Amino acid sequence: MERITYFVDVLLPLPLPGYFTYRIPHDFSSEVKFGTRVVVPFGKSKLYSALVVRVHTDAPKQVNTKYILALIDEQPVVSEKQFELWQWLSHYYMCEIGEVMAIALPSALKIASETKIMLSPEFDGDISTFMPREISVVEALSYRSAVTVDEMAKIAGVQKIIPVIKSLVEKGAVITDEEIRDPYKPKVENYLSLTNNFTNEQAFYKLLDDLGKSKRNAKQVDLLLSFFMQLQERKEEDKPINFALSLPKKEILTRANVSPSRVETLITKGFLKEEQVKVSRLSSYDSYDETANIALSEEQQVAMRQILSQFEDKQTVLLHGVTGSGKTEIYIKLIDKVLSEGKQVLYLLPEIALTSQIVNRLRRYFGDRVGVYHSRFNEFERVEIWNKVLNPDDFSQESSKYQLILGARSALLLPYQNLGLIIVDEEHDASYKQYDPAPRYHARDSAIVLANMHNAKTLLGTATPSLESYYNAKQGKYGLVELTKRYAESMLPEIWLVDLVKATRQKKIEGHFSQFLIEHIEQALANKEQVIIFQNRRGFALRLFCNTCQTMPMCIHCDVSLTYHKRSSLLKCHYCGYAIEVPSECPTCHSKDIEMKGFGTEKVEDFLQERFPEARIARMDLDTTRSKTGYQKIIADFENQQTDILVGTQMVTKGLDFDRVSVVGILNADNLLSYPDFRSFERAFQTLAQVSGRAGRKQIPGKVIIQSYNTAHPALEYVVGNDYQAMYNHQMAERQQFKYPPCNRLIKLTLKHHKEEYVTAAGNELALLLQQAFPGRILGPEFPLVSRIQNQYLKDFWIKLDKNQQLDIEKAKLKALIEHFRSHSQYKSVRVVVNVDA
Numbered sequence: 001m002e003r004i005t006y007f008v009d010v011l012l013p014l015p016l017p018g019y020f021t022y023r024i025p026h027d028f029s030s031e032v033k034f035g036t037r038v039v040v041p042f043g044k045s046k047l048y049s050a051l052v053v054r055v056h057t058d059a060p061k062q063v064n065t066k067y068i069l070a071l072i073d074e075q076p077v078v079s080e081k082q083f084e085l086w087q088w089l090s091h092y093y094m095c096e097i098g099e100v101m102a103i104a105l106p107s108a109l110k111i112a113s114e115t116k117i118m119l120s121p122e123f124d125g126d127i128s129t130f131m132p133r134e135i136s137v138v139e140a141l142s143y144r145s146a147v148t149v150d151e152m153a154k155i156a157g158v159q160k161i162i163p164v165i166k167s168l169v170e171k172g173a174v175i176t177d178e179e180i181r182d183p184y185k186p187k188v189e190n191y192l193s194l195t196n197n198f199t200n201e202q203a204f205y206k207l208l209d210d211l212g213k214s215k216r217n218a219k220q221v222d223l224l225l226s227f228f229m230q231l232q233e234r235k236e237e238d239k240p241i242n243f244a245l246s247l248p249k250k251e252i253l254t255r256a257n258v259s260p261s262r263v264e265t266l267i268t269k270g271f272l273k274e275e276q277v278k279v280s281r282l283s284s285y286d287s288y289d290e291t292a293n294i295a296l297s298e299e300q301q302v303a304m305r306q307i308l309s310q311f312e313d314k315q316t317v318l319l320h321g322v323t324g325s326g327k328t329e330i331y332i333k334l335i336d337k338v339l340s341e342g343k344q345v346l347y348l349l350p351e352i353a354l355t356s357q358i359v360n361r362l363r364r365y366f367g368d369r370v371g372v373y374h375s376r377f378n379e380f381e382r383v384e385i386w387n388k389v390l391n392p393d394d395f396s397q398e399s400s401k402y403q404l405i406l407g408a409r410s411a412l413l414l415p416y417q418n419l420g421l422i423i424v425d426e427e428h429d430a431s432y433k434q435y436d437p438a439p440r441y442h443a444r445d446s447a448i449v450l451a452n453m454h455n456a457k458t459l460l461g462t463a464t465p466s467l468e469s470y471y472n473a474k475q476g477k478y479g480l481v482e483l484t485k486r487y488a489e490s491m492l493p494e495i496w497l498v499d500l501v502k503a504t505r506q507k508k509i510e511g512h513f514s515q516f517l518i519e520h521i522e523q524a525l526a527n528k529e530q531v532i533i534f535q536n537r538r539g540f541a542l543r544l545f546c547n548t549c550q551t552m553p554m555c556i557h558c559d560v561s562l563t564y565h566k567r568s569s570l571l572k573c574h575y576c577g578y579a580i581e582v583p584s585e586c587p588t589c590h591s592k593d594i595e596m597k598g599f600g601t602e603k604v605e606d607f608l609q610e611r612f613p614e615a616r617i618a619r620m621d622l623d624t625t626r627s628k629t630g631y632q633k634i635i636a637d638f639e640n641q642q643t644d645i646l647v648g649t650q651m652v653t654k655g656l657d658f659d660r661v662s663v664v665g666i667l668n669a670d671n672l673l674s675y676p677d678f679r680s681f682e683r684a685f686q687t688l689a690q691v692s693g694r695a696g697r698k699q700i701p702g703k704v705i706i707q708s709y710n711t712a713h714p715a716l717e718y719v720v721g722n723d724y725q726a727m728y729n730h731q732m733a734e735r736q737q738f739k740y741p742p743c744n745r746l747i748k749l750t751l752k753h754h755k756e757e758y759v760t761a762a763g764n765e766l767a768l769l770l771q772q773a774f775p776g777r778i779l780g781p782e783f784p785l786v787s788r789i790q791n792q793y794l795k796d797f798w799i800k801l802d803k804n805q806q807l808d809i810e811k812a813k814l815k816a817l818i819e820h821f822r823s824h825s826q827y828k829s830v831r832v833v834v835n836v837d838a
């Protein structure tokens with residue numbers, strides 16, 4: 001009797017079309033199933049972890065179909081619905097599904113023969129539970145660092161090595177590629193414990209007594225009492241208090257309400273000792289479940305009821321609520337409801353790094369059920385989260401199943417099983433769109449598609465809706481719920497415009513500050529209130545300028561000027577990282593008459609410090625927040641009123657909630673408005689309205705002062721009038737007239753090549769093809785604002801499609817056209833990048 005031969009179609013994380021077929025050896029044909037990974041040979045002797053898509057018996061036409069070499073997983077690592085989303089992303093955003101796999105799977109799930117591996121610096125060397133083959137790899141790795149999987153197979157003499165490495169990564173012993181390049185830094189916290197002399201009851205009480213004899217020691221006693229109370233709380237039933245425990249320092253300080261210097265005293269006196277303890281980022285939190293304690297206001301209750309009733313016949317609802325109206329509180333109530341129905345919730349944020357505030361807020365209510373998906377986690381943790389999302393009902397992980405996942409756009413790609421709700425917070429934010437690499441997806445739009453697949457609902461929330469979402473709501477595609485008042489008594493801030501032309505003429509200006517703004521800062525400081533000064537990123541950089549030949553040093557790879565980085569004292573390129581020492585003369589004409597020009601946050605900070613020597617000033621921008629904890633500290637200090645003035649870029653606009661900000665100053669609104677992009681008007685409005693929204697969020701009334709050389713600009717008028725509707729109407733008229741989204745669909749093509757002539761010639765050739773296929777709908781070819789990046793010249797096209805044109809057909813046409821170009825053109829080496837909904 002002849003045995004049936006099974007074949008398997010697999011997906012590889014490569015930018016190649018379609019699936020690849022392999023033969024399954026008879027002895028494991030029953031174990032290969034959708035969503036598991038197998039090791040396959042590909043190309044010249046390379047090995048990959050491939051994802052099983054379909055098992056079948058259709059023998060391929062070519063004769064020598066290769067065998068799969070090994071199985072990696074027993075259980076699927078990808079869910080069916082997740083895979084459905086991958087297919088949609090690849091189809092809609094016109095890329096290969098292998099490209100989706102490449103960004104969706106954590107690198108530890110994509111191990112291939114070229115993947116570099118090394119021993120994890122975290123690994124404690126305990127191999128007692130390891131299998132013999134795992135031990136061989138660990139031993140071989142202890143002599144070498146960063147070898148490829150391929151080399152390791154030879155060194156350790158292990159044949160089917162990929163499953164072995166998978167297991168070692170899961171055990172935390174081995175790290176791969178991504179980690180090696182961008183090593184993970186463990187999170188540490190300071191812990192306090194009693195020194196050995198005092199770790200018994202008697203000694204401890206005696207210590208308290210002795211200290212208590214002098215009033216001067218009152219604070220130290222408070223601190224020890226706080227320590228003691230927490231020991232008591234951690235006491236196990238039927239056991240005495242364990243006086244040797246270490247406890248988190250932060251908690252002790254907050255509860256005792258004393259300053260850190262008291263701890264120092266106790267340490268110097270030899271009573272306490274301090275140590276650093278590594279804490280898992282997935283560490284558990286007590287669930288306080290305070291959801292019952294939120295009492296929604298009248299207005300919020302109405303909004304909540306409207307959302308629920310609109311969800312009955314709409315899959316998506318837009319919650320348009322002014323800043324500080326309590327959208328987050330409404331989200332929390334909704335999340336609570338969905339979780340209690342046993343479903344998962346995804347909470348998307350534009351930039352997870354900036355939102356420790358929200359993470360903490362949600363953890364207060366949902367404790368352990370909150371999982372945060374973060375590109376800054378190590379791969380072991382990422383795989384762990386991945387598995388917890390994939391198996392929410394796995395009771396072996398009872399204590400920490402993630403039902404609420406908080407994350408930035410990539411969290412969309414996790415293996416959800418049963419989503420009930422997706423919240424897209426700050427839905428207007430541009431960082432929801434991925435630009436590079438493919439898939440160039442919009443997380444808001446993709447979230448709606450994903451929710452649909454799960455039969456779940458999507459709530460879009462913002463104070464400044466994107467035109468796209470508002471338009472969809474107006475068309476009745478989405479539900480619309482509005483909150484027009486701030487929570488409680490707090491009022492929307494007053495907004496003032498300062499005309500910089502006039503102020504300059506009247507000499508009422510110091511540095512870049514109008515007298516009007518200065519006076520208000522002064523007043524706020526006198527009242528012990530806080531100030532935020534906003535300077536957007538574009539106006540931010542210092543550049544070296546030659547007064548003789550009027551040029552600036554440029555990047556040699558990109559068409560941009562180099563900007564000054566004070567910390568490293570280098571001139572650097574923002575796009576490619578090229579850097580030079582600050583020259584002592586002009587590189588072009590050798591003149592010595594050179595100076596730094598520009599008007600960065602750093603300069604603003606210096607000016608303010610000079611002008612208000614008493615004020616405590618902090619700066620939040622790319623430079624000061626490079627480290628993971630940088631922004632957290634800056635935000636925490638500002639929250640705790642350790643800082644009076646916060647100077648910052650766009651970062652200060654994103655959803656932060658402070659209590660005592662009475663003045664927000666915007667130094668120059670014009671450079672937000674002058675950017676040549678069809679969305680710049682809308683974005684300027686959104687940014688200004690969001691920054692303004694940081695003022696006066698609680699009892700203290702807020703003032704916003706916007707400086708501009710062009711105070712008559714309509715965008716400013718709408719911001720001052722807090723008139724979203726007017727901005728919408730104004731912009732929609734323009735979009736209609738010039739056929740831009742949301743009235744039309746936009747696909748952008750970018751040509752890239754290191755030879756300028758090639759890009760130009762290819763552009764001309766493609767222009768003809770495009771105009772034939774899409775008559776009257778092509779804009780371009782045009783050089784973008786920065787026309788060379790990393791030695792690649794760029795040229796852009798835009799295709800404007802009617803909403804009522806069948807998108808699928810048009811895209812198929814475009815795809816065929818690009819394929820034709822790629823196979824026939826004499827310039828086929830020119831890359832064509834497709835960006836749908838750019």
Ligand code: ADP
Binds near residue numbers: 294295296697
């Ligand atoms: P938004 O997200 O709309 O900007 P938030 O949800 O951050 O607004 O609310 C603004 C502030 O008002 C927060 O400090 C929040 O804690 C408080 N707040 C809003 N609603 C309530 C409520 N129902 N009960 C108590 N505090 C609330």
Ligand code: ZN
Binds near residue numbers: 590
């Ligand atoms: Zn010069």
Ligand code: ZN
Binds near residue numbers: 573575
């Ligand atoms: Zn460069």
